[in-house]
Amino acid sequence: METFAERVAGIDIGKADVKVCLRVPSTRVGRRHSEIRTFATTTRSLLALRDWLIEEQVTLVGMESTGEYWRPVYYLLEEIVECWLINPQHIKVVPGRKSDVSDAAWIAQLVEHGLVRPSFVPPPPIRRLRDLTRFRSSLIHDKTRQVQRLHNVLEDAGIKLSLVATDIMGVSGRLMISALIAGQREPEQLAELALGRLKKKNAALIDALTGRFDDHHGLLAQMMLDQIDSLDAAVAKLDIQIDASIEPFRQIQEHLVTIPGVGKRASEVIIAETGADMARFATPGHLSSWAGLCPGNNESAGKRFSGKTRNGNAWLCGILGDCATAAARSKNTYIAERHRRLQRRRGRKRAKVAISRTILESAWWIMSRNVDYQDLGPEHFLTRTPNPARRAHRLVLELRALGYDIPALTTPAAIST
Incomplete structure (x- = not known):
């Protein structure tokens, strides 16, 4: 089999240690030499791994993307050698190979012959930006969960604010919930806190705000509001940092x-x-x-399966x-x-x-x-047909299918052109 790289290494990554299989040309013509070593995942041990690869003049390293454990190994080695992060699904297709040592040897052989493709790992600036945007998305999801919990507390208290207000965390909804927490229980007084278009729904608000909200619900609601405010503040800080990190791509x-x-x-x-x-x-x-x-x-023997x-x-x-x-x-x-x-x-x-x-x-x-988006417009689907006669014929057929008596507008010769 054709050799893609002469001096390679395959790494099977775990939480506590990594198994490294080195494959280099042997002293015997046409043969390959393999050596397997184990290193801890601490930074000092990974630096020893890097020194060993440099000493052996390794030019290509392949490793399996195992959870988050591949990151410290990849980030230390990418500075001195080309690293391939490989999808586990592309490796574990051959049965009978399931141990850390055999996995490392198998990865080394696949990389040696170029039988796998590396996954996309962005450069450090993009990785830092990605960490910020992903963490912000997680915080926004956490806020959504807290709002849903607050909604459940209001439902438990018989407060049906969500039936009248589109967003219970809007300005009006927040004022009403804060008043409930503060001890205000009169629906008429709470409905007076509505702002904007919600003022026109005074009667519906009075019905929705009539419930059995007590101090127990107030304690839970206040804690949830504090969590929401804390998440909003964290998201605002991330927005500032992301805005600074995105400057090169403005x-x-x-x-x-x-x-x-x-x-x-x-x-x-x-x-x-x-x-x-x-x-x-x-x-x-x-x-x-x-x-x-x-x-x-997904096709086999002329049959198409789930795509x-x-x-x-x-x-x-x-x-x-x-x-x-x-x-x-x-x-x-x-x-x-x-x-x-x-x-x-x-x-x-x-x-x-x-x-x-x-x-x-x-x-x-x-x-x-590096250009702006050019919209084709909603009429694109009506004007893209190069043959107006064919489109006219199709529209006539659609009208006839609806029961209209429409005479033919074009000749068969014109339609076939």
């Missing part, structure tokens, strides 16, 4: 926000997860495949799903019209995935060419 961000549905935070996540350098992805399709937004190719999308980048797919939902509600845009047509034929979930892919591939072109 121009790209300004182009990304021109895509319908993509806001400031979404553009920051797209840059952090993709790395902004599209040289890594040859085509928009490659980026969609890496993100897990394209159909699977559902695989598990890709959850952080990127999550924010793209939010962008797709927002873009579907936009007015007079190509993406909104495309979502409407796909939802009618394929359902809401498939339409959401398709629109997420459309946004991501648009982002690929924007980051590749």
Whole structure:
């Protein structure tokens, strides 16, 4: 088998130690020499591993992406040798190999012959930005959980504020909840705290705020509000830090926000997860495949099996799903019209995935060419047909299917051209 790299190492990573298999040319012609050593995962032991690889003149190291344990090993070795982070699914396809030593030897052989592909690991600046955006997303999810818990407390007390107010954490909702915690129990007095359009729903508010809210509910609600305020403060600090870290990519961000549905935070996540350098992805399709937004190719013996999308980048797919939902509600845009047509034929979930892919591939072109998004407009689907006669014939057939008596508008010859 053709040798991709002469001096390689395969690393099986655990929490406490790593097994390293070194494969280099042997003194005997046409043979390979293997040596396996064990190192602890402490920094001092990993530095000894690095010195050993330097001494052996290793040019390529492959390791399995095991949880978070691969990070210290990868970050120490990437400075002195090319490192490949390998998807475990691409390694464990051969049965009968399940021990740390055999795994390290198997990884070394796969890397030696170039039989696996490395995963995308962004450079340090992008990694730091990614840590910030992912932590912010986690905090926002935690806040959502706290708001849901607060909603459950209000439901337990018989307070149906969510039936009248769209957002119980809005200005009016927050004032009413704070008044309940402070001891105000009169529904009429609580309803007077409504602001804006909620003032017109005074009668409904009085009914919704009539319940059995007591000091027990007040204690729980106050603790939840404190948690929400603390999370809001943490998210605000992260926003400041992310805004400073995104400065080298400011121009790209300004182009990304021109895509319908993509806001400031979404553009920051797209840059952090993709790395902004599209040289890594040859085509928009490659980026969609890496993100897990394209159909699977599962065919055997002429039969096609399930082609559902695989598990890709959850952080990127999550924010793209939010962008797709927002873009579907936009007015007079190509993406909104495309979502409407796909939802009618394929359902809401498939339409959401398709629109997420459309946004991501648009982002690929924007980051590749450093240009603004150019919307095709909602009329694109009506004007893209190159043959007007064919489109007219199709519309006539649709009207006839609805029961209308429409004469033929074109000749068969014109339709076939």
